Amino acid sequence: xxxxxxxxxxxxxxYDPSGTSPVGKVREVALVPQEDxxxxxxxxxxxxxxxxxxxxxxxxxxxxxVRADSLAGEWTAYAGGEGMLLLERDLLxxxxxxxxxxxxxxxxxxxxxxxxxxxxxxLKLSAVDVGARxxxxxxxxxxxxxxxxxSMMEKLPPKLIPWEFVDLIETDPARRxxxxxxxxxxxxxxxxxxxxxxxxxxxxEREAVFQTLDEEVAAQTLEExxxxxxxxxxxxxxxxxxxxxxxxxxPDAAADVLGDMPPETTDEILTEMEPExxxxxxxxxxxxxxxxxxxxxxxxxxxKAGAKVSDAVEMLRNFEGGLESVSTIYITGDHDxxxxxxxxxxxxxxxxxxxxxxxxxxxxxxxxxxxxxxxVAELFxxxxxxxxxxxxxxxxxTGVITADDVINMLRARL
Amino acid sequence: MSQSRRLKIWRxxxxxxxxxxxxxxxxxxxxxxxxxxxxxxAAGAQFGYRLLWVxxxxxxxxxxxxxxxxxxxxxxxKGLSDLIREEYGFRITFFMMLGLVVTNxxxxxxxxxxxxxxxxxxxxxxxxxxxxxxxxVWFVVVKGSYxxxxxxxxAASFFYFAYIIAGVLAGPSWxxxxxxxxxxxNRAAFHDSAYLYMIIAVVxxxxxPWMQFYLQSSIVEKGITARDYRASRWDVILGCLFTDIVAxxxxxxxxxxxxxxxxxxxxxAADAAQALRPLSNEFAYILFAAGLFNASLFAASILxxxxxxxxxxxLGFESGVDQKFGxxxxxxxxxxxxxxAGGAVILVPNIPLVKISILSQVINGIVLPFVLIFMLLxxxxxxxxGRYVNGTWFNVxxxxxxxxxxxxxxxxxxxxxxx
Numbered sequence: 001x002x003x004x005x006x007x008x009x010x011x012x013x014x015y016d017p018s019g020t021s022p023v024g025k026v027r028e029v030a031l032v033p034q035e036d037x038x039x040x041x042x043x044x045x046x047x048x049x050x051x052x053x054x055x056x057x058x059x060x061x062x063x064x065x066v067r068a069d070s071l072a073g074e075w076t077a078y079a080g081g082e083g084m085l086l087l088e089r090d091l092l093x094x095x096x097x098x099x100x101x102x103x104x105x106x107x108x109x110x111x112x113x114x115x116x117x118x119x120x121x122x123l124k125l126s127a128v129d130v131g132a133r134x135x136x137x138x139x140x141x142x143x144x145x146x147x148x149x150x151s152m153m154e155k156l157p158p159k160l161i162p163w164e165f166v167d168l169i170e171t172d173p174a175r176r177x178x179x180x181x182x183x184x185x186x187x188x189x190x191x192x193x194x195x196x197x198x199x200x201x202x203x204x205e206r207e208a209v210f211q212t213l214d215e216e217v218a219a220q221t222l223e224e225x226x227x228x229x230x231x232x233x234x235x236x237x238x239x240x241x242x243x244x245x246x247x248x249x250x251p252d253a254a255a256d257v258l259g260d261m262p263p264e265t266t267d268e269i270l271t272e273m274e275p276e277x278x279x280x281x282x283x284x285x286x287x288x289x290x291x292x293x294x295x296x297x298x299x300x301x302x303x304k305a306g307a308k309v310s311d312a313v314e315m316l317r318n319f320e321g322g323l324e325s326v327s328t329i330y331i332t333g334d335h336d337x338x339x340x341x342x343x344x345x346x347x348x349x350x351x352x353x354x355x356x357x358x359x360x361x362x363x364x365x366x367x368x369x370x371x372x373x374x375x376v377a378e379l380f381x382x383x384x385x386x387x388x389x390x391x392x393x394x395x396x397x398t399g400v401i402t403a404d405d406v407i408n409m410l411r412a413r414l
Numbered sequence: 415m416s417q418s419r420r421l422k423i424w425r426x427x428x429x430x431x432x433x434x435x436x437x438x439x440x441x442x443x444x445x446x447x448x449x450x451x452x453x454x455x456a457a458g459a460q461f462g463y464r465l466l467w468v469x470x471x472x473x474x475x476x477x478x479x480x481x482x483x484x485x486x487x488x489x490x491x492k493g494l495s496d497l498i499r500e501e502y503g504f505r506i507t508f509f510m511m512l513g514l515v516v517t518n519x520x521x522x523x524x525x526x527x528x529x530x531x532x533x534x535x536x537x538x539x540x541x542x543x544x545x546x547x548x549x550x551v552w553f554v555v556v557k558g559s560y561x562x563x564x565x566x567x568x569a570a571s572f573f574y575f576a577y578i579i580a581g582v583l584a585g586p587s588w589x590x591x592x593x594x595x596x597x598x599x600n601r602a603a604f605h606d607s608a609y610l611y612m613i614i615a616v617v618x619x620x621x622x623p624w625m626q627f628y629l630q631s632s633i634v635e636k637g638i639t640a641r642d643y644r645a646s647r648w649d650v651i652l653g654c655l656f657t658d659i660v661a662x663x664x665x666x667x668x669x670x671x672x673x674x675x676x677x678x679x680x681x682x683a684a685d686a687a688q689a690l691r692p693l694s695n696e697f698a699y700i701l702f703a704a705g706l707f708n709a710s711l712f713a714a715s716i717l718x719x720x721x722x723x724x725x726x727x728x729l730g731f732e733s734g735v736d737q738k739f740g741x742x743x744x745x746x747x748x749x750x751x752x753x754x755a756g757g758a759v760i761l762v763p764n765i766p767l768v769k770i771s772i773l774s775q776v777i778n779g780i781v782l783p784f785v786l787i788f789m790l791l792x793x794x795x796x797x798x799x800g801r802y803v804n805g806t807w808f809n810v811x812x813x814x815x816x817x818x819x820x821x822x823x824x825x826x827x828x829x830x831x832x833x
Contacts, residue, residue: 093503093504108504135730138504139508232639
């Protein structure tokens with residue numbers, strides 16, 4: 001299957017049946033993503049009578065130039081390309097997300113495959129060139145004869161990203177809708193990888209990503225961002241969108257971010273949140289960040305003293321918090337007083353009828369809300385903990401610190 | 415509002431300001447690098463006070479150009495090479511990057527010239543100082559924490575006050591200096607190719623092309639957005655003023671001593687420093703040498719790595735000192751070559767250090783208009799800058815600077831320049 005490069009098409013002469021001299025030059029190659037996101041829909045041709053749109057259905061062949069089978073006078077006038085993806089303007093030299101490689105790359109060139117359809121040519125976008133081949137071609141096009149260029153290309157290793165793995169970034173929300181840019185592939189990556197990608201983008205593009213991603217994915221990604229970026233991103237969103245995302249975050253992470261933001265913005269976001277989530281986050285915000293209380297989450301699994309293993313499993317099914325908090329199930333009594341804790345492994349191994357209190361571990365390290373970070377880290381290390389309950393003077397369970405919080409804390413010092 | 419809340423707001427405002435101070439000030443200080451010091455010294459020695467009139471218009475132009483850079487960085491969140499790539503395509507970016515590498519190579523050579531000659535004043539051979547400095551810089555930038563080093567250099571930037579002190583101690587004719595600052599010379603002066611050469615060098619060293627790329631990238635890296643940008647503006651303006659005041663004093667110091675006593679050509683730092691010796695005391699002499707060394711080392715730590723970043727980002731290569739060598743080959747090779755080849759040039763026997771340094775600044779001046787043209791085209795695009803496009807006066811000043819620099823270059827060639 002012969003393959004063309006976009007850089008070869010741009011500026012190529014266009015011929016119609018009227019004669020042997022070109023009627024114009026290709027200025028743009030356009031796709032209509034709502035109809036077919038992979039195939040070229042039309043060429044924008046610059047003719048002596050202005051810019052015209054040459055539909056792909058009228059294209060016979062591409063050899064030495066684009067050969068159309070209808071006269072130039074019959075082509076429609078080009079009216080601005082609303083709803084069209086213009087490859088030279090929107091893709092060439094722009095940044096795109098390489099979902100497979102999990103990074104942001106710049107487009108050097110685009111590889112297009114030619115196929116012969118029933119009565120016209122089919123041009124399919126096959127891959128984006130982000131390597132030396134594309135760079136060389138762009139640099140030497142028109143300067144070095146085509147044959148010599150082709151033999152040079154053979155020697156350079158190709159660095160291609162298949163079109164299926166490409167996610168486009170579009171900062172204009174109206175165009176995003178028109179072009180159906182949904183970042184589906186990006187959202188399937190691990191939030192930490194999405195965060196890495198997002199950190200490489202400029203602010204406008206970053207905002208666009210957070211406006212497009214699903215709230216849950218956006219929340220998890222936000223949690224993985226550098227704190228300064230977290231603030232910057234949340235401040236750039238509308239307060240109701242920001243509130244939607246904050247609601248989906250772990251309350252302790254949410255409290256940290258909101259605490260770093262200017263008070264007026266924090267208030268705006270809090271007002272837009274659902275009352276339950278707002279109360280949780282507001283409560284955590286009252287604690288000093290570098291104490292045990294500042295690190296804990298209020299989303300953990302806790303059951304009453306009489307509960308059985310089957311109740312725990314049921315609760316697990318409905319648990320909304322992060323996976324880190326479920327490694328230990330806590331048992332509480334009156335007024336949320338901490339009575340016992342059961343590692344998840346024991347729950348898995350026991351029969352459904354077993355009372356939870358029976359499985360509770362004998363030793364139960366706990367920590368006071370006012371304790372400093374050093375004490376927290378020491379306890380985690382000493383007792384090889386995954387989670388640590390935070391209890392106040394009356395023995396009431398107020399929150400849980402998880403291992404990832406501690407690693408976060410320690411990395412800040414490394 | 416509660417007391418603690420109010421305190422928090424103030425703390426936040428202070429942090430924003432402190433976080434934002436830096437890029438403009440650093441850029442401006444690195445501006446007074448070895449190339450700068452030699453150029454200003456030679457300007458004073460060769461022409462006395464006759465070049466001082468350039469200072470004020472040049473400072474205005476510098477402030478305008480730097481502010482444009484900072485504004486573009488804050489509003490678009492992208493570096494200059496990224497913007498050129500996105501708006502003008504691969505080929506143009508490639509040639510701009512090529513030009514930048516060539517220009518910056520010249521600047522790196524000048525930095526090592528500064529290191530070599532400043533330490534030679536303390537009798538350290540250049541064959542020791544240059545390789546040692548090169549290796550030290552390489553390791554600190556690649557392996558070490560550049561951020562903490564940056565703070566050391568910034569603190570040491572107060573050495574620049576030494577030039578001001580040296581200038582005062584040299585006992586210049588203040589009246590003549592002030593008059594010359596405000597009065598341009600007569601037309602005949604512009605037919606002297608050596609005079610034109612020096613003007614191009616002085617402007618080239620003050621408004622160096624690499625600075626625009628560096629400043630914009632620093633602003634982006636600090637995460638300064640259109641909103642916090644106002645504080646950055648002050649950082650930029652104050653930096654520019656400080657740098658040019660120091661420059662003025664260097665010219666005046668050399669004019670008052672070397673020129674007046676007939677020493678019209680400076681061959682190395684010793685010549686420039688010697689002038690201060692008998693008239694003032696040992697202290698000024700040592701400060702001058704220390705200041706030159708600090709400036710050169712600081713610039714040598716910033717310039718090559720900044721060039722490597724700019725070129726790799728513009729052309730789409732992997733970049734970053736946090737990447738392993740194998741992951742970012744072009745980046746590491748470019749950086750290493752720039753640094754060590756620059757140093758190697760200085761080790762060539764009998765190389766005229768001052769002449770080469772001044773030549774490198776002339777190259778800056780010749781390339782400057784091209785960078786300015788791109789900046790002007792970009793900063794006036796409303797799709798890019800929104801309501802932060804250039805105001806009329808900024809456009810006038812920046813375009814005037816561009817045209818004048820092109821004019822000066824042509825005039826210089828025409829008047830028999832090109833040694």
